[in-house]
Amino acid sequence: MPTSSAASGPTPTADTAPLSLCAREPHVPAERLVAEMVPPPRFDSVRFATYLPDPNQPSQSEAVRVLEEFAAGLGGGPAAGSGRRRLFGFGKAPRKAPTGPRGVYLDGGYGVGKTHLLASLWHATDAEPARKAFGTFVELTNLVGALGFQQTVRTLSGHRLLCIDEFELDDPGDTVLVSTLLGKLVDAGVALAATSNTLPGKLGEGRFAAADFLREIQGLSAHFRTLRIDGEDYRHRGLPEAPAPFSDEQVTRAAHATRGASLDAFPQLLEHLARVHPSRYGALTDGVRAVCLTGVRPVPDQSTALRLVVLADRLYDREVPVLASGLPFDQLFSEEILRGGYRKKYFRAISRLTALARDARHLVEPR
Template sequence: MSSSPSATDRSPIADAGPLSLCDRMPHVPADRLVAEMVPPPRFDSVRFSTYIPDPNQPSQTEAVAVLENFAAGLGGAHAVGGSKRAGRGFLGLGRARAPKPPAGPRGVYLDGGYGVGKTHLLASLWHATPAEPALKAFGTFVELTNLVGALGFQQTVQTLSGHRLLCIDEFELDDPGDTVLVSTLLGRLVDAGVALAATSNTLPGKLGEGRFAAADFLREIQGLSARFRTLRIDGEDYRHRGLPEAPAPFSDEQVTKAAYATPGASLDDFPRLLAHLAKVHPSRYGALTGGLSAVCLTDVQPVPDQSTALRLVVLADRLYDREVPVLASGQPFDRLFGEEMLNGGYRKKYFRAISRLTALARDAKGLTESD
């Protein structure tokens, strides 16, 4: 159980106490979902020139060259109904249909392990594409599927059809329905002239393996694969190149004192937070963490089941995107997921979450001093 600091330990700012993720139930209007389809804060300033390829991994240098050429090729005219759109509103029903693009791949697919810089490169492609921001969209796979849920399929097609580029990060197919939904959506967008780019930890032809009966959806998966030119990016997790081991967890008292002393920080009991995440759609986890300067967690322990684990992965991704440090007590982050999970079909997601939470834990060391 966490204990609050004594009155003598509190600054006037901290008297109100820290925030709580468990008290937040964010609602994101549909037009905001579209307006926020841009690279997250961590990747707002990245460019191809700021990507540092591993000299021992030539595939990384090759990927930069291919993506630079891909971006340059997107500078041609693109029909959007005769006039530029003023913003990212999701109406635009009067736009003319874009000319049908040439046959062949209409996108790039960045495959590789976690921590090789795929999101950095994807965001760099978004920034390098010569089009105004309103004609480019960047979002995670779960955010894209949620957009379809909010707008409806036809309205989503109409909303995105006028775009020059759609970037999809963390491309994952966690259930058969998403396979059909996304395959159909991307097919319609390609027909409308939209270029596609995606990142994932799995080759397009292998999506879904180890997660559901992939053979039942092989046709859809193979059709999706044909839309992309695959770029394999080899390498080790850059977040741990030459860095010290992850900091050991702090005590409940240290975490609580830091939360009270840090304006804009949240403080939550980890098991209670896991229960709360089940009440919030994963597409809203970005809004859930909005405005936080730090996340402080007490009593971190292994997650009890796979559904909970997958929600935690999304939360870790959104905290990492927004550069929110995480200070924690209890078990270290490399013990969050049991051996069965780390050997299962979602293992790459879990390793990515551990990697990102470890990086955020390093960022949080300045919030308190270990004994």
């Protein structure tokens, strides 16, 4: 079971004018997308030593052992052309990949600590930050969109390690794009690590998820070793049920009493997300210490739902608590939406928003 430091939480103050996410339309240059390919703030301090394996799940301890060995195998001094010149693909040609597996795939359900372990691998790899990259599958496709395919290959080819969190198996076009990119990077000697989620209905059937992953990355399967990580969602293990939503008045009052809080009506926020590219959702939350939402209701369609998933991921990465009125987060997505091909994303969003709702309780209730 992973651990992470508790969020310090927003600071209650006298009445202040809250921020508004709907008033923000951030511009994010490509250089920032590259520079931010590091573990998010929630995983700044995680290490293999801070991962606490469930004694009833020996696969968790085994995963730590294998990943520590994998990180040790990536050690060594920086290659020529490191730093900014290497980051954008200049300098000497990268080394060729050695024989044998150059990648690991962490297969398991929600909340078993795959991202914790992936970030720990990034931290444990002996390379300067400019020569190892960490990002979600969505962030990687956004990088290709911003830089172009060839420039992305040049940018990442000088890296020692690329970590891809939440590898998506439900978008054939993006999956082929990333598979082709990874093939170029493996040829350049870059080591790979990836995670994905087993669907809630397939817990215990991790071999199917692993087979899906290896099939989708086509000719790269020989470069990956699959690590199955069993266990239950630590975010809900031994914890109370998700807090019931608060009233509009409670949410509004908390937003005015908390420095750095934002306050938005949920329907208007969903409309605003349609006007902001998902690659900018992280920048959308810059400086926000709590998100307060009124009138939470089910999302109207799949496109809106997918945008909300990206925002939930960015808020979770940054440990931003979410205080809301309206319906509880486990009622965000209709049964029809949950039956579709993107259901693993929606279950992840529910899990993460529920955790952030717990973090926000102290904004209304005494500690």
